[in-house]
Amino acid sequence: MPPDNINAMIEPFDKLTVLVIGDFMLDRFIYGEVSRISPEAPIPLIDISREVLQLGGAANAVKNISSLGGKTIAVGVVGDDWFGKRLTCLLEDAGINVDGIIDCKDRPTTVKTRLIAGNQQLIRFDRENRDPIDADLVDVLINFVEQKIDSVDVILISDYNKGVITRVLLERLVSLNKKYNKPMVVYPKVDPSFNYKGVTLLLTNQDSACSVTGIKQINETSLRNMGHWLLSHLEPQNVLILHGRKGMSHFDEKGNVTQIPNTLKESRNITGTIDTVAGLISLSLPVCKSEIHTTLHLATVGMTIVSRKAEDRTVTRQEIIQTLKEI
Numbered sequence: 001m002p003p004d005n006i007n008a009m010i011e012p013f014d015k016l017t018v019l020v021i022g023d024f025m026l027d028r029f030i031y032g033e034v035s036r037i038s039p040e041a042p043i044p045l046i047d048i049s050r051e052v053l054q055l056g057g058a059a060n061a062v063k064n065i066s067s068l069g070g071k072t073i074a075v076g077v078v079g080d081d082w083f084g085k086r087l088t089c090l091l092e093d094a095g096i097n098v099d100g101i102i103d104c105k106d107r108p109t110t111v112k113t114r115l116i117a118g119n120q121q122l123i124r125f126d127r128e129n130r131d132p133i134d135a136d137l138v139d140v141l142i143n144f145v146e147q148k149i150d151s152v153d154v155i156l157i158s159d160y161n162k163g164v165i166t167r168v169l170l171e172r173l174v175s176l177n178k179k180y181n182k183p184m185v186v187y188p189k190v191d192p193s194f195n196y197k198g199v200t201l202l203l204t205n206q207d208s209a210c211s212v213t214g215i216k217q218i219n220e221t222s223l224r225n226m227g228h229w230l231l232s233h234l235e236p237q238n239v240l241i242l243h244g245r246k247g248m249s250h251f252d253e254k255g256n257v258t259q260i261p262n263t264l265k266e267s268r269n270i271t272g273t274i275d276t277v278a279g280l281i282s283l284s285l286p287v288c289k290s291e292i293h294t295t296l297h298l299a300t301v302g303m304t305i306v307s308r309k310a311e312d313r314t315v316t317r318q319e320i321i322q323t324l325k326e327i
Helices: 006-015 058-067 082-093 135-151 167-180 206-213 220-234 273-288 292-307 317-326
Strands: 017-022 024-037 044-057 071-079 097-104 110-117 120-127 154-159 184-188 201-205 238-242 248-252 257-260
Touching (some): 017 135, 017 273, 024 058, 024 071, 024 082, 058 154, 058 273, 071 082, 135 167, 184 273, 201 206, 201 273, 206 220, 206 238, 220 248, 238 273, 257 292, 292 317
Parallel strands (some): 017 071, 154 184
Antiparallel strands (some): 110 120, 248 257
């Protein structure tokens, strides 16, 4: 059950600024109905009824922070194409400053397209370039962060393995932050060749943690081994592993392990919930300071709300307050 003081914790969100750097992308949903089988091949013919474009990855985290009342500084790369312009417009429509979003002629905007017939997703196809960005682009992004870092409260690094968060970029971000000592959250990809020492919280999902550690999640012991491996080998201050509908597990530097159950009783879609969790944690870390478990309880409430939604993957303060009355 979330702590009683969560309402007080939410109140200061509108006074906080989060710098979000990482993989900005679009989620594209194409909806329709199966009309018949194609005469050209044994595949269904879909009559398209509507198409929806939503902010994804780092862009979804930014939108979550904004919907919670926080201010954001968005830093990332999009392609010099129609999708990139559309992504930028969606951010601007949400009241987000896009001065740190760089148009790149050599890379397409990352777009994940899902074709849905009835209530069934039939296929997903991705348009992307996962090659690491070059050194010149790293310099541009770091220089922008250096100009803004003194005015932010938290740094959120959204790494979806689309090439923006390189080993060099992360090292330079961590090194730059040593002077300012801002809370720093990294999610969801984990790369064992990266140096996460100095990161406040490394947030990932169970599949990624299993892949990196080589430990199969069988029982509570294997889960503990997984978390402790990430702590000892990568050296962040905290590790948080999300288990989808099962909740999350927190590991700290002292070796303490805390299981935080999920509060959701029904779920339509867990897509994008990690962006909601990352946004909520980023806003609440400066408020809670050392009381990180209060932050994590709040994150489970946000996960509950966004999992009930068919399309929108954001949460508001009003929704959090209402949900707290229900659980």
